[in-house]
Amino acid sequence: MPDATQSFPHLPSAPGVGYKAQHFIDILNDPGPVGWLEIHAENYMGDGGRPLAQLRVLADRFPISVHGVGLSIGGETRLDPDHLARLKHLVGWLNPASFSEHLAWSTHDSHFLNDLLPLPYTDATLTRVADHIDEVQEVLGRKMLLENPSSYLAFDESTYSETDFLRELVRRTGCGLLLDVNNVFVSATNLDYSPHGYIDAYPLEAVGEIHLGGHDEDQDDHGAPLLIDSHGREVVDPVWALLDDTLAKSGPKPVLVEWDTDVPDWPVLAQEARRADTALTRVLA
Known part of the structure; x- marks a missing residue:
């Protein structure tokens, strides 16, 4: 486990x-309320060039x-x-x-799949993911955060709820959590449970970041909503409401807006x- 005394x-x-490269000048000139930026690691693993500069x-x-x-943290x-x-x-x-x-x-x-695929929440999965988290934290020398997924199906073999599974990972590894409230809303709609109930059960004390993003609406083969x-696209009102509920319970946290496809001009993202x-601000007040 990483040395807790490191700063x-x-x-x-x-x-x-x-962060998207087309916004570079806009962010430097007028970042507005933006206090921090996120990058995707895999875009910056080269040896030089404009992205790293x-x-x-x-x-x-x-x-x-x-x-x-x-990294495929859940891979076998x-x-x-x-x-x-x-x-x-x-x-x-x-x-x-x-x-x-x-x-x-x-x-x-040896194959990499261009998707982030779900896991059954079992003891075997828990041990494997915990071992991988331990390895990452040992190599990097720091605590990592783990993000809850967007789900489109549930596994019959699961013996843990997602929130209990995440809580146990935190206990075993000392990792933190990244709570994506849009993922919560997407999963709750697709699997027919309460997103607010999920937040009530979530280990908010371990959250180091909160994410928001847009989603698309579709229907499954039976005509039920599928997100x-x-x-x-922009974050929808029910997800903003879920953020309000989350912050009321957790207190202020770093909150990220993700927009990775059909990226708009800077004023829209700002x-x-x-x-x-x-x-x-409402939470602080």
Whole structure:
């Protein structure tokens, strides 16, 4: 487990946005309420070029959160040592305020799947994921955050609820949690349970970041609502309401707005950040 005496930057309890290169000049000139930025680790594992040069400039101005999408924490095989080494190099020179990954798997044998796939919540899965988290934290020398997934199905073999599974991972590994409230809303709609009940059961004391994003609406084969976690549009009102409920229970937290596809011009994303800032201001008041 990482040395608890080590000092790392901290994310402020303020709005953040997922950084996109087309917003570089806008963010430097007028960040608005944005107090921190998130990058996807896999976009910055090269040896140079404009992306890393821009990141170094931004890191002098803003706390940076590194969000991984390729470790396959829930995979059945060992973590890719080359990927982990590249991640260690990035985290080493950047010294980010936070590192997070998904409770999901995306690899099989030597194949990488372009998706974040769900897991059954069993004792075997718990042991495997905990071992992988321990390895990541040992290699990076810091605590990581684990994000709850968007779910489109549930496993009959699961013996833990998702919230109990996450709570036990925190207990075993000392990791923190990244609570994506849009993922909660998507999963609750798709699997027909209460998103507010999920938040009531969630280990909020372990949360280091909160995420928001947009989703798309569809229907399943039986005509029931089916939500797709797309990160391609504005956050919908019920998700903002769920954020309010969460912050009322947890207190102020770093809140990130994700927008990864059909990325809008900066003023649109900045307006979403202002809405997150308003939610945080209400809690502080």
